Amino acid sequence: MAHASLWQRCLTPRATIPKTLTWSAGIGVWLVVIALWALVTYSGLVRSIFLPTPTAVLSAAVSMIGDGSLWKDIWSSAQVVLYGFLLSSAIAIPLGILMGSFRLAQAFLDPLVNFMRYLPVTAFVPLFILWIGIGIEQRVTVIFFGIFFQQLVMIADISRGVSQDLINASYTLGAKRRDVVTHVLFPACLPGVIDMMRVTMGWAWTFVVVAELVAANSGLGYISLKAMRGFQVDVIFLSIGLIGLLGLVTDQFFRLLRKRLTSWAL
């Protein structure tokens, strides 16, 4: 009764299912979404000024690829996300590990960080424009502010979570304090740090749109704002879809990175 048992597995919490089934389910959900989309648009159920047909979005894509503008906009957004994200991570990871491990660093940073991380970055956008102008630096700053303090708190938690016994075991084997930070704490935090990057990368993609809606002359957020003024729903959909797609790609990247770099973690 192979069928019954497969069915049983699907209904059992946390039971594994065959790879092929995982893949088919993943593709299946898209088929359903696209089918529903096609159904409501081609049938005229929803008017095309609110929801474009799949073909309209595709042809918008083709024409924007044709004149080269799409690549420019994708690259423009990706660049902002990348710079903001890398800058933020480069500072937040070491600082967060220190914050989670050294009481003084924690006492010093905690009040400030917990104040800053509740401020909505959107409220800062006008200020950034005033201070920095409307160049790419401004958009990078938005990303940075949007994720930096959150990253810091998450990493501090990860490093606090490293078992004291692991650290003590290292001391009894002759480790110096500096070794404990660089050779014990940092590696022990790595799996958590990569997971954290995966999560905050998603936020970075959200903030890039916020940044571009206000002040930009290229990027996916910018074209969708421009398209809204011209009632080009197909372009808006295209840009939303692309952001999702790019998010999916970066997500897979971090998943792979996690597997590669920390195959030792469970």
Add this chain to the structure above:
Amino acid sequence: MLEARGMSKRFGEHTVLQDINLSIQRSEVVCLIGPSGSGKSTLLRSLAFLENYDDGEVFVEGELLGYDRASDGRRVRSRPSRLSDVRRNMGMVFQQFNLWPHLSVLENVMEALLRVRGMKKDAARRLALATLEKVGLAEKADAWPNRLSGGQQQRVAIARSLAMSPAIMLFDEPTSALDPELVGEVLQVMRQLAEEGMTMVVVTHEMGFAARVADRVLFLDQGHIVEQGPPMTLFKNPQSPRLAQFLGNYLERNSLFEAAPALNRVDD
């Protein structure tokens, strides 16, 4: 070779260890028993100066641990490098999370040999493999710690300390986090160590192990060493009511829940 004189330890207002006097001879195996919260872990950590004790003194091979005498007779914290020199004579195994997860089993054992002892890679590798052989895990040399069972991880942790050839080994409930069927293999390795003459201080709830392997058992309660002596004297004839009650609870629990008699955990 390890001695505590009038040692005490407070956490804020809370006195966790009071006036601990303790002297451990070479090749002696001392088991530390006592109820939860009695200060066993704190005592063990203080003996390795992972906790800085407040009053009294601890000597390792005659050297004051953790403090230096200033010229005016007062004591000051040792510099970290001196501390790790005195500590070098000790190995310690914890309840869990002993191994560095990002290094293979072999690398775990080699790491301190390379970095702390400054051994050449080949020599470190040979020594590490030989030590792993001793705990019966040479064939797991290339595995990641997370892929091993808890019992195997503890045996690697023992091998890792052992490879540094410590004069004394401290164990803090090395089998408490293990599934019952994995306890035996770890105790077996520890017993073998004891038979080879290793000096050991073991915090444990395994009374069978204490009965068979320990030269001396210390009963700790509320930060005091209430009673000590050879295991059989202590177990058969407890003097203090607290120890009698502690052993009573223990035997009762084991007769209720365990098929095999508690004292037969370590097989010959």
